[in-house]
Amino acid sequence: MRLFAGQGRIRTPFWLFSLLIAIALGIAGCGGASGTGSTTTPTPTATPTTPPTEVPTTAPSSTVTVPPNTVLVRIINFKFLPSAVTIKKGMKVLWLNTADTDHTATSLSGDPASFDGPVGASGGTFTFTFTVAGTYNYHCAIHPSMLATITVTS
């Protein structure tokens, strides 16, 4: 009985070992295959190249070439700067949005002439030519508390 049990104990590990080896080889084979797959995935490391491209795009958006006979009004921190501008009839105002939020330059009722321009976020611009003299109170239609004034002299 004791010898039988002893042989049994010895034989069982052999079967188990051969089975384990077979399984281990199988896993190793699968592991190698998936390993190759995961090695292929890192290849599109080209993705990090995109973020640096966005950085230079943001930088020039805060600046703009102002044409002749044009006054620049920047939109910064929910304010038109300068908030009061005086120009001569026939001149233009160029609004530049340096913010990350969309704004508008929209005339109010009672103004000598009307304008309503979207000034898109981060570098958006809107230009209007003032051909009628007078005082223009305008605001941002999205944020009505953003008020400013343009005085057009004849």
Ligand SMILES: [Cu+2]
């Ligand atoms: Cu606004």
